[in-house]
Structure formats: C-alpha cells, structure tokens
Amino acid sequence: MEIKVHIISKQAIKPSSPTPHHLRTHRFSVIDQLAPRSYIPVLLFYTTYGQSRSEISNRLKASLAKTLAIFYPFAGRVKNNSHVECNDEGATFIEANVECGMQKILRQSAIQELQLLLPWDPEDRLPYNSDRELLGVQVNHFSDGGVTVGVEVNHKVADASSVSVFLQSWTAIARTDDYSYVSETRLKFDLTALFPKMDALDFISSDYSFDRSTAQKRLVFEGSKIAALRKRIASDAHIKNPTRYEAVGALIWGAFIAACSKREEPVTDYVLGTAVDMRRRIDIPSSEQCIGNMSVWTATRHFIENKSSNYHELAEKIRESVRNSSKDWSLDEYLSWYNSISEESAGNPKLRIFAMSWVKFPFYDVDLGWGKPLWVANAITPEAGVYFVDTADAKGMEAWIGLPKEIMAEFLQNPDVLAYVSPSHSFSRL
Numbered sequence: 085m086e087i088k089v090h091i092i093s094k095q096a097i098k099p100s101s102p103t104p105h106h107l108r109t110h111r112f113s114v115i116d117q118l119a120p121r122s123y124i125p126v127l128l129f130y131t132t133y134g135q136s137r138s139e140i141s142n143r144l145k146a147s148l149a150k151t152l153a154i155f156y157p158f159a160g161r162v163k164n165n166s167h168v169e170c171n172d173e174g175a176t177f178i179e180a181n182v183e184c185g186m187q188k189i190l191r192q193s194a195i196q197e198l199q200l201l202l203p204w205d206p207e208d209r210l211p212y213n214s215d216r217e218l219l220g221v222q223v224n225h226f227s228d229g230g231v232t233v234g235v236e237v238n239h240k241v242a243d244a245s246s247v248s249v250f251l252q253s254w255t256a257i258a259r260t261d262d263y264s265y266v267s268e269t270r271l272k273f274d275l276t277a278l279f280p281k282m283d284a285l286d287f288i289s290s291d292y293s294f295d296r297s298t299a300q301k302r303l304v305f306e307g308s309k310i311a312a313l314r315k316r317i318a319s320d321a322h323i324k325n326p327t328r329y330e331a332v333g334a335l336i337w338g339a340f341i342a343a344c345s346k347r348e349e350p351v352t353d354y355v356l357g358t359a360v361d362m363r364r365r366i367d368i369p370s371s372e373q374c375i376g377n378m379s380v381w382t383a384t385r386h387f388i389e390n391k392s393s394n395y396h397e398l399a400e401k402i403r404e405s406v407r408n409s410s411k412d413w414s415l416d417e418y419l420s421w422y423n424s425i426s427e428e429s430a431g432n433p434k435l436r437i438f439a440m441s442w443v444k445f446p447f448y449d450v451d452l453g454w455g456k457p458l459w460v461a462n463a464i465t466p467e468a469g470v471y472f473v474d475t476a477d478a479k480g481m482e483a484w485i486g487l488p489k490e491i492m493a494e495f496l497q498n499p500d501v502l503a504y505v506s507p508s509h510s511f512s513r514l
Contacts, residue, residue: 087182087188087193087197087200088182088184089180089181089224090180090182090183091180094176094177094178094179096173096175096177097145097148097174097221099149099152099172099174100149100152100153103156103160103170103171107170108170110156110157110160110167110168110170111167111281112165112166112167112168112240112276113275113276113279113376114279114281114282115275116240116279116281117165117282119239119377121211121238121239122206122209123204123206123220123236123237123238123239124206124237124238124242124243124247125206125235126236127459127462127463128233128460129231129232129458129459129460130231130232130452130458131186131229131231132231133454133455135454137179140223140453140454141179141223143452143453144177144258148175148177148221148254151250151257154253155250155375157170157273158218158219158250159171159174159218159219161214161216161218162214162218173217174217175218175220176203176220178203178223179223180224183227185227185228186228186230186231187230189201190459195302195464198461198463199463199464201222201232202222202234202236202463203220203222203236204236206464207464216238219235219237219238220235220236221233221236233452235247237250241376242375242377243361243379244445245363245378245445246374246376246377248442249373250375251450252450254450255451258452259451259452272375275374275377278378279378280415298465298486298487298488298489299486299487299488299489299492299493300465301485301487302482302485303483303501303505304480304482304505304506305480305481305483305504305506306479306480307479309480309503309504309506310479310504312504313331313504314327314331316395317330317331317395317399320394322396322397323396323399323403327403329481331395332472332481332483332504333358333398333399333439334396334402335395335504336439336483337402337437337439338394339500340354340437341354341386341388342494343491343492343495344491351435353385353386353435354386354388354435355436356383356384356401356436356437356438357382357383357436358382358402358405358406358409358440359380359381359439360380360409361378365409381418381438384402435468436468437468439469439470439472442462442473442474443481444474447473457476458476459476460476462482466486467486467488468487468488470486471484472484
C-alpha cells in the first residue's frame with residue numbers, strides 16, 4: 085500500500101547575502117545546454133537521535149541560506165536554454181509528515197513511493213523561461229523519529245558531481261559554519277571557457293526518456309559478490325583488475341543482450357552509452373570543484389552472432405570506451421556523435437542501454453548534524469538505462485535499472501543476475 089505523505093509547510097529559502105551584480109548572469113556551457121531539463125534526486129535517510137523537529141528545521145534552513153549565497157545559480161531561474169538569471173529568488177523548502185516508520189521504507193518500498201519524499205516528480209521537465217525553482221529540499225519526518233532529506237537539483241545547473249559538492253558544502257556549513265570547503269577560490273561556475281555555449285542550442289536540450297510503463301528495479305550487489313565477479317572476469321586475459329563498475333556493468337549489459345536476443349526479431353548490434361565525468365580527465369586545477377555539467381557521453385558497440393556474451397570482452401569494451409573519451413576530446417566530434425545518436429530511428433536494428441555512475445561520490449558522508457545517512461537512494465531510473473550508486477560500506481553497488489517490461493522479465497531470470505544480486509535488498513516498480 086502506498087505511503088501517505090502530508091505537507092505541513094512550504095517556503096522559499098533565499099541566499100543569506102545578495103549575489104553581486106557581476107555574477108547575476110550565469111552562462112550555460114554547451115554541456116549545460118545539452119543537459120536534460122529534469123531534476124537530479126537524492127534521498128538521504130537518517131536517525132536523528134532525539135533532536136526536535138524545530139532544531140532540525142532551523143539548522144537546515146539557516147545553513148541552506150548560507151550555502152545558497154555561495155551556490156548562487158541554484159537560487160536563480162533559467163532563461164531560455166541560454167543562462168540562469170541569478171536573482172536570489174531562492175529554493176523551495178518543504179516539511180512533511182509520513183504516516184509510517186522509516187524502517188518500512190528501508191525494508192522494502194516501491195520506487196514511486198520513494199518519489200513521494202521528494203519536492204517534485206523528478207521526471208518532470210523544467211519549461212523554458214520557467215519560474216520553477218532549480219533547487220528543492222523536502223524534509224520528511226517519520227512516525228518512528230527517522231528523517232529523510234530529499235534534495236532535487238535541476239540538471240541544467242548541475243550533474244551528480246556538482247550535487248555531491250553542494251551537499252558536502254551544505255554539510256560543512258550546517259555542522260560547523262566552516263566555509264573553507266566552499267571558498268570562492270575553489271569553486272568554478274563558469275565553464276564556458278572549457279565548453280563554449282552555442283547560440284543554436286538556446287531553445288533545444290536533450291531529455292531522458294521516462295516511460296512510466298517501464299519496469300523499474302533496484303538491484304543490490306554486495307561487496308563479496310562483486311569481488312567474486314571481478315575475479316571471474318579477471319581470469320581471462322582480456323582485462324586485468326576490472327573495477328566494480330566495469331564488472332557489474334559488463335554483467336548487466338550481458339544480461340540485457342541475452343534478454344533482448346530472445347525477442348521474435350533478433351538483434352545483433354548492441355550499444356552501451358556511458359556518462360563520463362570529464363573532471364577526472366582534463367588538466368585544470370581543482371577540476372573536481374567545477375560546478376555545472378561536465379559529464380559527456382561515450383558509446384561502445386557489441387555485435388553478436390549467437391545468444392551468448394562474454395563478460396570479459398564486454399568489460400574490456402567498457403574500459404576502452406571510457407578511456408577513449410578523454411583522448412583528444414573534440415567538441416565538434418562529440419556534437420556530431422550526439423546528433424547521430426539522437427536522429428537514429430527507433431526501428432534501427434540495434435538496442436541501446438545507458439549507464440550512469442555515482443560510484444565514489446561521497447553521498448554517504450553528508451552529515452547535516454546528526455550523523456551520516458543510513459541509506460542514500462536515487463529513486464529514478466530512465467527507460468533502458470541504469471544508475472549505479474555505492475552501498476553504505478562503499479564495497480557494494482546498487483543498480484537502479486529501467487527496462488521495457490518484457491525485457492526486464494527475461495533479464496531478472498538470467499542465472500548470473502540471480503547469482504550475484506542480493507534479492508532481500510531489491511525492490512521494483514513493475
């Protein structure tokens with residue numbers, strides 16, 4: 085049965101100090117322009133150890149206002165697909181009561197129920213020239229004293245890395261009023277020197293496909309199972325010491341291919357698209373402090389002549405695809421590839437799945453004053469795609485997967501999926 089969430093208050097939180105005049109226009113880079121208009125959701129589940137609601141609320145609102153003074157584009161409004169008007173109109177702050185204990189959610193919950201703990205439906209699109217806030221926070225109070233902080237940042241101003249830096253900054257200010265982590269000399273908002281804006285894209289942006297009839301599944305791979313999978317893949321001469329992402333990505337891609345091969349019209353050409361964070365691959369100082377969109381897409385293809393796929397080969401292709409994304413990266417070549425992917429017809433005899441990794445982002449370090457989160461959830465899965473998120477021990481991984489229903493049914497019966505996934509931790513929207 086669906087959980088019941090009751091909104092008890094809603095207000096705008098404005099920056100604690102006005103944005104200087106010379107920073108009132110935040111120009112988009114071309115990667116910002118190509119970013120989807122949907123929201124990036126993060127759910128942080130906490131035990132608050134007896135702190136009162138007023139203490140929690142006052143701490144979060146005061147520290148959020150101070151953080152927005154530094155992350156000033158997050159308090160502005162989008163104009164066309166060109167820039168943010170940094171007008172200090174603020175972010176949405178919602179408080180809600182949930183008619184159940186937090187343990188119910190932690191034990192098992194459908195993905196659509198998790199989305200009730202967020203300020204907005206993360207699958208909504210932000211209209212051009214919208215007055216909609218770019219940042220929203222919803223603080224959910226459960227009947228057993230647990231608290232979930234749901235945060236959404238519009239993709240036009242941030243990718244997952246930027247959201248992580250924002251949350252780490254909010255953490256530092258909420259706990260100690262320490263601004264050293266977010267000093268203006270360390271943060272870089274204007275990325276147009278790296279990825280120049282294109283006027284032709286002022287009214288065009290990409291959008292992930294969110295088909296509500298898509299089957300969605302959260303799969304948990306425990307650290308011990310991933311270690312066994314990595315050892316299995318490394319036993320082949322193709323690839324040495326595969327990463328967690330390469331190993332689990334190869335398993336999921338291989339199981340996807342196997343499921344698709346059982347369709348009435350067989351397909352022999354498969355594509356895996358991977359989002360690659362360029363912060364780790366370009367030579368600029370403190371690139372991890374670049375705020376905005378710096379993830380680009382790369383793709384690798386796999387042709388099959390039978391119904392089996394070799395995980396060693398798939399892992400190697402994933403590694404090469406990511407590695408090649410940083411070699412002589414060219415904006416013109418990237419846009420050409422991006423357009424070719426976008427323009428291909430749905431009837432083209434190849435099937436794609438997209439992978440996005442939040443692995444190693446320190447979401448589990450977000451301590452807003454009452455300890456680190458028990459669980460961090462993504463609560464969104466695109467059509468034919470997967471998000472990877474760390475488990476709390478940083479050894480395992482969660483995979484939030486969206487696939488067409490008939491393919492998902494076959495995917496979940498794959499012997500290797502059954503062997504490496506921990507079923508007691510997985511839930512779905514089917």
